[in-house]
Amino acid sequence: MIPQLFPDFDNRDSERHVLTIGNFDGVHRGHQHLLGLVVSAANANEAQSGALTFDPLPLEVLRPEVSPPRLTSTADRLQLIRACGIDSVIPISFTREIASLEAPQFVEQVVNALRPVEIVVGSDFAFGRDRSGNVDVLRLLGALFSYTVTVVDRIGDGTQDFSSSRVRAGLANGDVRSAAEILGRPYFLRGTVVVGQRRGRELGFPTANLAEMGKLSIPADGIYAAMTQTQSGSALIPSMVYVGTNPTFNEKARVVEVNLLGFDGDLYGTGLVVLFADRVRGDQRFENPAQLISQMHRDRERTIGLIGALSSDWPGQALREILKIGNGALTGDR
């Protein structure tokens, strides 16, 4: 039995598509460029635009030990792809069985399900067993299955190409601004509020501690200026975020503690979206609580200043729609 890419797909009346296939983790500006070309090619061909993407990501299944943390959850990734104007975003459940499909089998199933007239891929596209199928094979198969192939070169900012690994490298350095430059939007984390250390409250900085953040990349240790959306609100609340390692629990367990400025309410058990604006400083040791408290007051001033400097359309239209952020959303203690 040949594994099926689209087990539940009724393909009898599929429309013609201009398709792309990829992981699109982060849906960064390079991806956005490619997806934009898919949309215009679909318009030119009077076809639907479609994006096939994998969930989990192939590396997470095939080599989990080397698979890097993600930049977007699956749900956000699909929404961000759709926000580029793609008509149908189709996640393929990736398994070892799917990975064992030979290149022609893979293409045949895609063709039967979605009738592509054109397939648009990046130049590093590879598919099928052992990633043996490359863009040349995809193109040769186009003669058999009547589609054309357009290969899109990577784009960049003049110094380097946009890539997910560049975003990860930026986050690993705490450089959330350069990560945002490549993403074309601020980097954000989603999580659930759990009871954290009470220390923050005693210091006069009550924090909501995030957990269940999935496999997302967490920026380097330090203090960040951020905006937070609560589960119930459409507004964004200025926040000072502490990212660090939890010394009492496990050296490797990272903690994300959010101090929502001017917000006083019970968030326990609710979801938060934290959008990183800028880094205030790196992590630091303090001799005594008094020193820590005075530094935190300075951090808070700096955070307010950094958030005040954000442009009025921050974090951008796509994210506003996806997160359903209302107009005039920048509220709170400024």
Add this chain to the structure above:
Amino acid sequence: MDLHGILVVDKPRGPTSHDVVARIRRLLSMRQVGHAGTLDPAAEGVLVVGVGRATKLLSALSTSSKRYAAHIVLGMDSVSGDVEGPAVFGSSKVSQPTIESIGEVLERFIGEIQQVPPAHAAIKVDGQPLYRRARRGESVVVPSRTVLITALNVLDYQYPDLFVDVHCSVGTYVRSLARDIGEAAGTGGYLHQLLRTQSGRFRLDDAWSLSELERGLCAESFAQYARHPAALSDEFAAHIFSPEAAVAWYHGRPVSRLEQPNYAQVHAFEVGGFWLGVGTRSDEGEVWQPSLVVHA
């Protein structure tokens, strides 16, 4: 305005190589356009097009190597060795070669091999194009020729579909290679689709699609799309001529080689960077004889 240069085009399936030339002629509103190394209508990929004086240099490409991605369908023969001829389900053997045995088969084709061109090829025997005779149903003895395969790798294989990456010398018929690989594999086989991924130094990644050219190519934008004629060959040296030498050159007079390196040909430039053309070393080896002169 005189335009000279090389356009690296990604020919789609369908049009003839000459159709591509005709489109570029129309876009540039000029006659002097030609192509190197014909691709059959059904084949696709890198087609090198010369514009202006660069057409005179296209023959330099005819000696350079080619690279193809080929889709070979095993288990079947066709009379013409490709999909355009009638398919003949040949051997009743159903044993499907393993990837290992395919690898062994391919290894036998690496190096200098003897190849019989397909009967439908555009080569002539006794002054008659082979394909004419083949179409008349005449059986012709096609002489074999020596070609060089420098690399032959499997891109993907699932019986009956075999995808290979071929690095070969000019004049190699991938169609014949596909037929011979099929025979050696014991299944028969034919070339289903051919993609030229490289011609000389020009790669598919660097090629413009026809739709990109249709959208933007015109005489004014030519420089954005074209490569300098000197890009045609690595083997040519570049030489900057003194103003006096440039004047002599324009009059068709040879220019002293002095201590120039020992190349057979040279691209000549003015001090300002203007391309003067191509010089060929004289038999005595002392001067560059202008073999192609470009006028400002």
